[in-house]
Amino acid sequence: MSDATIEVAGLRKRYGSTTALDGMTFDAVPGRVTGFVGPNGAGKSTTMRIILGLHSADAGQARIGGRPYRSLRYPLRSLGALLDASALHPARSGRNHLLWLAQSQGLGRRRVDEVIELVGLAAAGRRAAGGYSLGMRQRLGIAAALLGDPPAIMLDEPFNGMDPEGIVWLRGFLRALAGERRAVLVSSHLMSELQGMADHVVVVGRGRVIADSSVADLIAAASGDRVLVRTGAPREAAAALVAAGAEVTPASQNRLGVRAMAAERIAEVLAAGGVPFSELAPHRATLEEAYFDLTGDAVEYRAAPTEVTP
Amino acid sequence: MTWPRLLQAEWTKFRSVRGWAGGIAVAALLMLLFPVVGLAGGGGDKQASAATLGPDGEPVSDSYFFVHRVLAGDGQITVEVKGLASERGTPWAKAGLIISAGPEPGARYAAVLVTAGHGVRMQHDYRYDRASSDAAARWLRLTRRADTIIGEASADGQSWSRIDTVRLPGLATTVRAGLFVTCPDRVQGIGTASDTATAEFGTPRVMGDWSPAAWAGGQVGAYGARGGFTPSANGFTVSGAGDLAPATRGDVPVAAAAGDLLLGTFLALIVVVVVATLTITTEYRYGLIRGTLSARPRRGRVLAAKATVLAGVTFAAGLGATVVALPLWLRLIRGLGIFVFPAPPGVLLRAEVGTAAVLAAVAVFALALGTVLRRSATAVTAVVATTVLPYLLALVPFLPPPMAQWLTRFTPVAGLAVQQTLIRYPQVDSVYTPADGYYPLAPWAGFAVLCGYTALALAVALIVLRRRDA
Known part of the structure; x- marks a missing residue:
């Protein structure tokens, strides 16, 4: 198996008057799990369909290991994909x-046995798929994606409908695939599903990339070195800290968010000013918070604006 | 090569949906068993064996008014036909000279004759017919030498041109020969009306071994009440009805054509059409088409593989059913005493292979329409409307023949012509309808029409499949 990067370069696609993709560009490289995140309608599924040659792009191109998908003789040996488990x-x-998928790729029954075993469906394999639960269908879809032992794997919303046990299994499974130097691209509309699994995230909205960075960088940027101070005298505390050079924003009734000052220095300043405080906590953003920061204005289909407390 | 693997994959897809493989098996079974239904209706009636058979074993019409003398050796007879008319103007009304091998029904004969609407001809042994180059000739001559008969025609009784020379094997030395008049029923729409023709003959001149007895008149075969002859000053006035010709389906009411035994094709076609359409529309219905096209991005090949598998399966199942059903049922219904129009083995084989090929071509047609229309209900409706419906209409006995012929000429069911086992003789006017087992196109021409529709539908499907986002 040689390495294969999933390259997406400048994809544009319109459906009638709707712009689905507006210059979508990113790479999913070997050896890491790339999260592909964005709200519904951001263009994730369209991008994946174009990568698979199912839809044609108006402009731009997608390549697997440097080759357009449609030029591959046995494409499932280069890119395994799960778009819709149903x-x-x-x-x-x-x-x-x-079996028919395997045969279409010049593979035999033995490989079918292997992958069906790998995803834990051996017992149900001979039953009609119409009776499968959504979780079983996801496993079957993942088995199909793995049939060709491909260097690149692409899954669209694989956690949908999975039970917690399945989610844990799949996370470990995808990490292991990345550990084998495969390129793994996983889309989700919920950033929380990717936490602890994705190495890298591509955040999209309105058909283009909003952020393309490692998970660590993204969280650091969203956290912004903020320290939360819990105090019974917020007004006095704020006055003392501003006087000492910090930026202060009220977080809730008796909490303050403090920037541009380390926790140790805050403690010194408050102690010196005789202001009581009960807790000093460096704030660490979740991946989800980082995501909402980024996509706040890119969400097209949201029921109603909700109040977000910083 | 990747093609066999693609075929293998599509075959796995087909066989692994029980309803599809089962459906095709049911279709084959319907073809095998369906004649039972036809027999349940008409099996008890055994009058069918009354069909008059000609020298080749085929059913014939053998009735005419005969004015004859005995010819005990070689000889010649010449006559002028001064006039021929019938009450309803049947074009195949006939008057002329005949040499008959004997009085029994279906006996060999040779005749030279004037017709009301088809010129001057020489006919013999019911099936054989040759036109004279001089359609306006009114003088006729028959010459017998042993078992060889020569027919000639002349416009003026002076210069003669030969129409044909025929042999009547086993012709006895002593035979009856003379004048004859006959007139088949006039074909009107989906029915026929009886007709009687009357001809004015001049005095016949004979040479050779004729008996000296006077001319005697008599009806041969049925229609006796309407014939007669009266000698006139310079000849005879003879009238008669009936025909001397191969019998058509309508002439032998209780009889079967071998093609009838393939009537189960109609039910099989319904099943095949539904299965073939679903093989592609369910891919769209369940989104499986994306899996198919991402596994094999060359879409034309995917369509070709699907078509190959469907055509192969339906052809094999169809052929298996027809090669067993046809001989088996022919034997069974003959055993029941029902007369079956004879058909040579080659014709039966063509009907068997052709029927299987028609099923296969319709299956591919359905696949193509399914690819274009995508939705199961829409596609099945469209395919049924273009194949099953015209088939059904074409088989309705009281549909006006022009409509039935239009359907079997210009719609995909033209392919059913492969099932024609009856021979359509140009010298016999009859109600030739698909319901009776006669198709307007030659077998493989009809099949070519069906293939044309299939090819067209496939071409559209290919373009659409390639251009459309999946």
Whole structure:
């Protein structure tokens, strides 16, 4: 297996008057899990369909290991994909679903046995797929993506409908795939699903990339070196800290957010001014908070504006 | 090569949906068992064996008014036909000279004759017909030498041109020969009306071994009440009805054509059409088409593989059913005493292979329409409307023949012509309808029409499939 990067360069796509993709550009490189995040309608599924050659782009291109998908002779050996776990004929058994896919790639029954074992579906393999739970369908879809032992894997919303046990299994599984130097691209509309699993995130909104960075950098940027101070005398505390050169914003009734000053120095200043305080906590943003910071104005389909406390 | 693997994958897809493989098996079974239904209705009636058979074993019409003398050796007879008319103007009303091998029904004969609307001809042994180059000739001559008969025509009784020379094997030395008049029913729409023709003959001149007895008149075969002859000053006035020709389906009411035994094709077609359409529309319905096209991005090949698998499966199942059903049922219904129009083995084989090929071509047609329309209900409706419906209409016996012929000429069901096992003789006017087992196009021409529709639908499907986002 040689390395294969999923390259997406300048994709544009319109459906009638709707712009689905507006210059989508990113890479998913070998050896890491790349999270592909954005609200519904941001263009994630469209991008994936274009990568697979299912939809044609108006401009730009997508390549797998340097080659357009449609030029691959046995494409599932280069890129394994799961777009829609429910895309099954309900009367066909899971095993036969994998078998025709395998045969189309010049692979045999032995490989079908291997992947069905790998995802833990061996017992249900001979039953009609129409009777599978959504979680079982996700596993079957992942088995299909792995059939060709591809260097690149792409999953669209794989956690949907999975039970907690399945989610834990899949996270570990995808990390292991990245550990084998595969490029793993996982889309989600929930950043929290990617926490602790993705190395890198591509955040998209309105058909283009908003942020493309490592998870560590993203969280650091969102955290912004803020320290939360819990105090019974917020007004006095704020006055003392501002006088000492810090930036202060009220966080809630008896909490203050403090920037531009380390926690130790805050403690000194408050103690010196005789202001009581009960807690000093360096703030660390979650990936989800970072995501909301980024996508606040990129969400197209949100029910109603909700109050966000900083 | 990647093509066999693609075929293998599409075959796995097909066989792994039980309803599809089962559906095709049911279609084959319907073809195998369906004649039972037809037999349940008409099996008890055994009058069918009354069909008159000609020298080749085929059913014939053998009735005419005969004014004859005995010819005990070689000889010649010449006559002028001064006039021929019938009450309803049937074009195939006939008057002329005939040599008959014997009085039994279906006996060999040779005749030279004037027709009301088809010129001057020489006909023999019911099936054989040759036109004279001189359609306006009114003088006729028959010459017998042993079992060889020569027919000639002349416009003036002076210069003669030969129409044909025929052999009547086993012709006895002593035969009856003379004048004859006959007139088939006039074909009107989907029915026929009986007609009687009357001809004015001049005095016949004979040479050779004729008996000296006077001319005697008599009806051969049925229609006796309407014939007769009266000698006149310079000849005879003879009238008659009936025909001397191969029988058509309508002439032998209780009889079967081998093609009838493939009537189960209609039910099989419904099943095949539904299965074939669903093989592609369910891919769209469940989104599986994306899996298919991402596994094999060359879409034309995917369509070709699907078509190959469907055509192969339906052809194999169809052929398996027809090669068993046709001989089996022919044997069974003959055993029940039902007369079956004879058909040579090559014709039966063509009907068997052709029927399987029609099913296969319709399956591919359905696949193509399914690819274009995507939705199961829409696609099945469209395919049924363009194949099953015209088939059904074409088989309705009381549909006006022009409409039935239009359907079997210009719609995909033209392919059913491969099932024609009856011979359509140009010298016989009849109600030739698909319901009776006669199709307007030659077997492979009809199949070519069906293939044309299939190719067209496939081409559209290919363009659409390639251009459309999946």
